[in-house]
Amino acid sequence: xxxxxxxxxxxxxxxxxxxxxxxxxxxxxxxxxxxxxxxxxxxxxxxxxxxxxxxxxxxxxxxxxxxxxxxxxxxxxxxxxxxxxxxxxxxxxxxxxxxxxxxxxxxxxxxxxxxxxxxxxxxxxxxxxxxxxxxxxxxxxxxxxxxxxxxxxxxxxxxxxxxxxxxxxxxxxxxxxxxxxxxxxxxxxxxxxxxxxxxxxxxxxxxxxxxxxxxxxxxxxxxxxxxxxxxxxxxxxxxxxxxxxxxxxxxxxxxxxxxxxxxxxxxxxxxxxxxxxxxxxxxxxxxxxxxxxxxxxxxxxxxxxxxxxxxxxxxxxxx
Numbered sequence: 001x002x003x004x005x006x007x008x009x010x011x012x013x014x015x016x017x018x019x020x021x022x023x024x025x026x027x028x029x030x031x032x033x034x035x036x037x038x039x040x041x042x043x044x045x046x047x048x049x050x051x052x053x054x055x056x057x058x059x060x061x062x063x064x065x066x067x068x069x070x071x072x073x074x075x076x077x078x079x080x081x082x083x084x085x086x087x088x089x090x091x092x093x094x095x096x097x098x099x100x101x102x103x104x105x106x107x108x109x110x111x112x113x114x115x116x117x118x119x120x121x122x123x124x125x126x127x128x129x130x131x132x133x134x135x136x137x138x139x140x141x142x143x144x145x146x147x148x149x150x151x152x153x154x155x156x157x158x159x160x161x162x163x164x165x166x167x168x169x170x171x172x173x174x175x176x177x178x179x180x181x182x183x184x185x186x187x188x189x190x191x192x193x194x195x196x197x198x199x200x201x202x203x204x205x206x207x208x209x210x211x212x213x214x215x216x217x218x219x220x221x222x223x224x225x226x227x228x229x230x231x232x233x234x235x236x237x238x239x240x241x242x243x244x245x246x247x248x249x250x251x252x253x254x255x256x257x258x259x260x261x262x263x264x265x266x267x268x269x270x271x272x273x274x275x276x277x278x279x280x281x282x283x284x285x286x287x288x289x290x291x292x293x294x295x296x297x298x299x300x301x302x303x304x305x306x307x308x309x310x311x312x313x314x315x316x317x318x319x
Contacts, residue, residue: 216294
């Protein structure tokens with residue numbers, strides 16, 4: 001059975017790939033989802049550290065990054081739709097112009113709601129190769145909100161290395177192939193805001209998964225969000241989003257001269273203006289995406305993967 005991630009309508013036709021109501025890409029429901037390895041022994045308490053006045057034990061939200069999914073069958077339902085529309089338009093005297101205009105609209109809508117499978121070498125952005133440019137989206141925002149990271153390092157899983165020292169939150173998984181996400185528990189909303197964080201690669205190690213800024217996140221981690229990630233060792237970035245037990249790619253790994261290599265800090269910034277999102281590294285715009293998958297009223301967070309130890313500081317939201 002398949003389900004629409006937007007309107008939650010279910011379909012029993014395995015050959016159907018798009019929701020008939022809103023055009024969104026259907027996902028496999030329930031036990032049909034691809035398997036995911038979750039880190040062992042997750043505590044059963046609060047998963048959202050945020051700004052806390054008393055110690056808590058956030059849940060372990062690490063996952064293995066490699067997934068196996070079956071290719072979707074191509075639906076031919078659209079052929080019937082197009083055929084019926086063509087007959088109707090010809091009978092009503094609408095002419096070929098109206099017919100082709102509708103077909104073009106449907107093709108564009110289907111493309112805008114398609115995203116690649118995990119690991120696919122494709123991208124859902126029109127400017128992922130843009131580097132060394134500036135942006136003005138949301139540049140007039142002056143109300144600054146600084147997020148305190150001191151409470152985010154308390155009593156985490158033994159599978160994760162974490163500490164807060166000298167104004168930096170150090171976070172890293174102890175095994176390759178895993179990632180770990182922490183998100184704010186407060187009302188640190190990232191919609192229509194400029195969200196930025198400083199992150200550095202503590203040991204100058206490779207990371208095939210990356211580390212960086214989570215935004216537009218469900219307060220329960222890894223349910224619905226975006227992650228803007230870099231690998232400073234190879235001077236590259238990527239963008240992913242999360243659904244339960246999966247990490248689809250939005251923008252594949254892309255090289256950028258805007259990234260500082262070595263252990264030097266990089267400032268990642270997300271500027272959301274009415275759903276149009278500019279992504280910047282060290283004040284240089286590297287790509288733009290459209291908010292298709294974000295959580296309404298989502299919050300900020302951090303991501304570290306592939307056993308690379310990352311140090312985060314200066315998490316700020318400006319509105």
